[in-house]
Amino acid sequence: MGQIKKTIWFMLTHSKVSMIAVLTLALFVLFAQVVGIPEVQHSNDKVIEISVTLNGLLSAFIGIYIGAGLLKIKQVYLWSTNSYFRHTVLASFYIITGFISLLQTWAMLINLEEFQILALAPFCIAMFSAQAVLGENYLLKIFIPTIPIILAQLSYLGFDYNLIVLCLLAATLLLIYSMYKSGVYRRSSVKQALALVTVSETQHLNPYVIKFNSYVGHFFSKIISNKKQDISWAISLPLTSIGIFTILPVLLVIGSTLLLGKGKLPILEPYSLMIMSTLIISILIESRMLLRQTRSFAHVFGGKNNVVTKQKILKSLDKNIILNCLYFILTIMVLGWLLKLEMSPQYLMIASVSIIIIGLAIYPLLLRLVWVNVSWQLVIGVSTFAALIFVVCRWLKNHNLDDMLSMEVFSFIISMTILRFIAKQLFIKSSYESLLKNR
């Protein structure tokens, strides 16, 4: 039992930044179900739809996170030589995933009028989504996690969802059985495995991210090596510098919206804005990791304590954040309009600009922090960023958008300008040594 406890603890804490992200999402989903949904008068079908969507999303993240922990343990040779080790690790994986799923089941049952087998779906979804990291090859990595989505689509063909969930449960049992039977030892190095799991947790970028960036970088190599001392190519990857980074989140937003049925739920706006906020954080984490690349030329620029280099870093990041966010929201709006999705372009645009302003104001502070380990500063910084966005978007939602020359808007701009000034000064005053640190 002691070994199981230790393994569970490792699986829960193997990547602290991701853990905080998943926990935040879990708290949000539980809060929404326990407090949010009962407050709104919806039909039973609508409640089920919202509940399944929220829990499905959470289960997918939990499955990937816990699965990533299992993947790290699978690197140990004992996985293939010692069945006791393998069974202990797998039992820990099922216990922890099962326990979290049970909480979700409880939260779902609050909103369901009677017990329905549907409430067991979170565990199945978590099991399948874990295969996105555990799958032995790309086909399995992509195919297995999509099985619950494929089965869910059967409801549109008139199949009873209880029957669908029964099929899903049977498939989950098969999956668990195959995991117990398979002693395949992943021969990839720990470094590769870590890089596969997450970008932000390692100093090494995901090899596929590098490959994809290589294609783009080689295409733009003439611009990159134009000898203009452009620091932005050193602190951002080509996909980010050019703004193509936004393709993936756009596909995520549009894909999810279409999967849920366009026009059924007004999710495009909050979902887009939420993803846009994480886009800013992603750009920031990427730059924070790449700052070390400036070591061979940082001394070329003048000023005390590398002031000019730091100013150039901020200038490049300003450009990248604005460019990527605008590309993102404009693409969403164009696609939303083409696909006739339910949205308010005016709200989306104003809220996006507000998020960009908040991002530009606060990111110099966040850039000073080390993102690999969780610190109080990091938690406070990210929470402040998220809280500011939440307050502003909520205010905008309840405000007449044709009247934007109000005192509140004026105060917001002034306060963000002051925040940016303070954040910039603190960033410039921070030692270059601390910026190069990534451990």
Added chain:
Amino acid sequence: MTKPIISISNLSKSYKDTNVLKSLSWQIEQGDIVALLGKNGAGKSTLLEIIMNLREFNSGELKLWGQDWEFLSQQHREQIGFVAQDICGFEWMKVEDFITYLGGFFPSWTKDYSDQLMQRWNMDPKKSVADLSGGQNQILHVIQALSIKPELLVLDEPVAHLDPSMRRQFIAELIDLSCEQQTTVIFSSHIVSDLERVANKVALLNNGKIEHYYDVEKLKSSIAHLKISSDNALEQSAEFAHLANWQTHADGATATIIKPSEQSIEDLARLTNTKIEVTPISMEDWYLEINHGTN
């Protein structure tokens, strides 16, 4: 005496409770090729990164060409090349893009010269940086630093991943560069035999200070290795003051003495009543003996 290119006085640096550098003073003259030695964790990388203005120091003074970093002219800034210890990054670039991109920060960089260097080091310019091995990656960074024809070159463990033939080539490049352009080079390494081939000065960083800073030739004469032949094992003579090390063998002993002179060797021969043979000492021997002494 030529003008110092780097002048450090009373420089201290600490991390939390650890004092890495303690009132360190050091001067490096133009055209010198200086090997910086020290045990693991002695603070070599910290010192080199302080010289590169990448780390702050707690107290003291650091001047390059007689100026603080803050007031260093743009021309001088662009004449400094640096290779860090943990080379990484730019994995998505091709070798030629990497060299050209970083070369853009240094006006003295020319494509012709970097092409020459790449050819000499058998570096494929079309290869992706991600596909290079650890050693090739190190070569790439060294090529980049050399290609700007720097006046000052700071190299932190530049040969750690290189095979012996590549290390020889690296040494030849450094010597060429120093002869052609009077480039001042400071480099740290653990491969002491290589340092001996290229460095004209050697510095030993120990206890947060430059404990020894010698011309390589003078260094070799500052210490002597003695073979003392006898019919039986010889115990260390307590009366002899210059001993750094003494090892008793069945047929006598071996000893290392500091600041040897004919007189001191004769004194030892008289004290032990034996025949003494002086054997040449390599820099590696010197390093080991000095470290033994400091231990």
